[in-house]
Amino acid sequence: MTVQQATAPGSTGTDVAVTLDGLTRSYRSKAGRVDALRGITHAFRSGTFTAIMGPSGSGKSTLLQLAAGLDEPTSGRVLIGGIPLGGLDQTELTKLRRDTMGFVFQAYNLLDALTAFDNVALPARLAGQRVDRAAVHDALARVGLRELARRRPPELSGGQQQRVAIARALHVRPQVLFADEPTGALDRHSGRVVLDLLRTTADQGQTVVMVTHDPLAASYADEVLFLADGMVVGRLRDADAAQIATAMSELEQ
Amino acid sequence: MFHVSRQSVRASWPAYAGAFVALTFGIALIAVTATLIGAVETTGTRAGVSSAERLQLDDLSSMFGVMSGVSLFMAIFVVASTFGFVVATRQRELGLLRLIGATPRQVRRLLLGEAALVALAATVAGCLVGTALGPVALWALRAIGVTSVHLVAPPAWIAWVSAAPSGVLVALLGCRRASKRAAKVPPTAALREASLERRRPGVPAILTGALTAAAMVGTLVLAGQLSLLAAVMVAVFLPALMVAALTSLGPLVVPPVAALLARPFVERSVAARLAAGELRTAVRTTSSVAAPVTAIAAMAGSLLLTLSFTVDWSSGQDRAQFAAPVVVTDPSVAARLAADPAVGVVDVRRTVSLPVGDGDTEDVDVVDLATAAAARRLRADDGSLADLHGRTVAVAHTYLTDAGVHLGGKVTTRIDGKRVRLRIVAVVPDAPDLYGNLLVTPGLVTGAPTQLFLTPRSGVSDHRLLRAAQALAGGAAMTRDAWIDGVTADARRANNLGLLVVLGPAGLYAGIAIVNATLIGAAQRRRQLRLVGLLGATPDQVRRTALWQAGLTTGAGLLLGGTTAGYVGWLMRQAITRDLAGHPAAMTIPWLPLLGVAGTCVGLALVAALAAVGVRRRANAHSVA
Incomplete structure (x- = not known):
């Protein structure tokens, strides 16, 4: 049995980037009440790479949205770098997100109207900062796209677009990078490049939280959280793809 | 930014x-x-x-x-x-x-x-x-x-x-x-x-909708009592309100109407079925294409019906008041007609243009009370025509409401450069083409003769009177009905010209909006339609789907706008029938202009849809290359 029982970790401490404290989320639908999350407590420590896995409808995406302050929990609270999200209004939340979080998801990560360079520079511009051209080019260089800075997203491949999105996240150096199926739409090679980039990001001190259903992708993480029916049902540390796949298939039975 | x-x-x-x-x-x-x-x-x-x-x-x-x-x-x-x-x-x-x-x-x-x-x-x-x-x-x-x-x-x-x-x-x-x-x-x-796409309306949209619903219910309740003037006001403002409401509530209202229209065809044609599905999901395209159609159909339809019915009303009033069977449009033969043994009364219509009130000019009728009573059934509904002499005036019913005056009040005018105040002594029925809003007697001013209204001497048939009049005046003599028909036709022609000036630019604009919304909508759905193509739809099926979609959307817009116009027309009709108090009035529906408006809307939408498919196919060719 490779899946350990879920235990509530000590969620305080200065090295914690994101704290989830007793999170629940329920929706009202025509069929009645749907409990998407039923009490999740977890601390994502700084400089770690965590993968969240689980079958469809297990609450992975809801968890990610709550952690990023994109949705409000029914009960419980979320802290980013020690700041509770609950008391913030839309503008404060936007500013916090802008300063501390980056996002990469499956597709449509970029504004088609802007060049790769402008897409990377946009968060800084939105924050009213002067654009450091060298730093933007440097971020693009780190994802291997220095030469394609002037291209627009429709002129880039899916993998290249994903790398631009990661360059954008790297450029503002957010504390936390949230990724939702970042390799879902990519071929194996492009996917590996993207995962290596995420791994490097974590190694350099940023926190990465990634939702995925691909055991190979999850194997790049330090820790894998397994979700089922809105609860954390298992954790694995430093597991390889085969171990993760076994755990997943046990869950899906 | x-x-x-x-x-x-x-x-x-x-x-x-x-x-x-x-x-x-x-x-x-x-x-x-x-x-x-x-x-x-x-x-x-x-x-x-x-x-x-x-x-x-x-x-x-x-x-x-x-x-x-x-x-x-x-x-x-x-x-x-x-x-x-x-x-x-x-x-x-x-x-x-x-x-x-x-x-x-x-x-x-x-x-x-x-x-x-x-x-x-x-x-x-x-x-x-x-x-x-x-x-x-x-x-x-x-x-x-x-x-x-x-x-x-x-x-x-x-x-x-x-x-x-x-x-x-x-x-x-x-x-x-x-x-x-x-x-x-x-x-x-x-x-x-x-x-x-979201279809939940905002607070202003709901308020506009509620206001429009209230106006509808209000006018419906009052339909039995609405005066003609009030009905005309409703005809002007209700369509504008209705358009505002349908525009803001469009995403909620238009797709169900379009789906209803599609229902009979969905089973028979796969293109119609695809189009019906698109109508429901691409809510914004549907309502954006339908909005200008609704607007132009409601406004042009209401105006066309209102003006046409107004002409029906005046010709109805004319007929109700008309006792003389023969009209002569050449007033120079008046004396010779009076001498003819077949002619009973020669009633000469004389008019003069006088400035009335604050600078508006009105055509004032100068009437001989005796002949006008015989030929034009001139009578007082209120007050007395016996008092109409010297500085007095008789006014038609509608003038009371239009000018906001009352029996016993004064109408100010200028005669020979001098300010004169005329007392209103009588209120007479409306008969727009037999006499104007204001009537005075010859003692006050002299008017220029315009037409002659003839009644036969007793024992003489209308036909013999007409022949006698034609012998003297030739083609200028005609039956009452022929004359009214001519006057009515002139009025309709003038109305159509006015409508062309007023609605022409708006119609052009609605046309641009229809084409525009169709093209943007098609561009947005490019990916979807490529998928449909991959699933095995032939180019012809894709084209027919686009045509169905344009047709159904425009149809829904026309139905909503047409219903608005129809309701306004019905209100006008109610008011006219009541105003004529039992006298029959023709109901002329201007089918040709109405169908012209509808046909243009449908045509534009179909052409735009075809153009969009063409653009899309060229774009596809590029993306494949």
């Missing part, structure tokens, strides 16, 4: 091309209208323009005023719908902006920046087009016979000064709602896979 605005407009200009064209035409229309009003002002103050010509010019001025009002109304609402479209189709992109750190205010500024850019370009283009079209419009008015006065165009800056601010105002008003909606797009919109 302006940097992103500029890049957005540059990268996806086809979406803005619609907004640009709509705005450019709006501004050009306003510029042309300003030129026309300016021309009337400039020309009117020149020496050598007679008072009759000045009167004609004043009428033209107010006609152009109405025209620019209608144009402006259409412009605001078309631009609003275009910008609303732009926002609705960019949900995911706006959500992405929010996600990576744009505040709601920044998103709003982005949209306003885009609107400002489009408005700037459109203002320049619109002013240039308007300046070029101004002299053409002035020439056209003379050519089609609206006026015989030679109008001189004012300096171009007059048109620019009025058009440019109007353009900016229209763009900002149009974008206001859209930018507010854009600011409300949540960051999670970036994560949504399917862009299912």
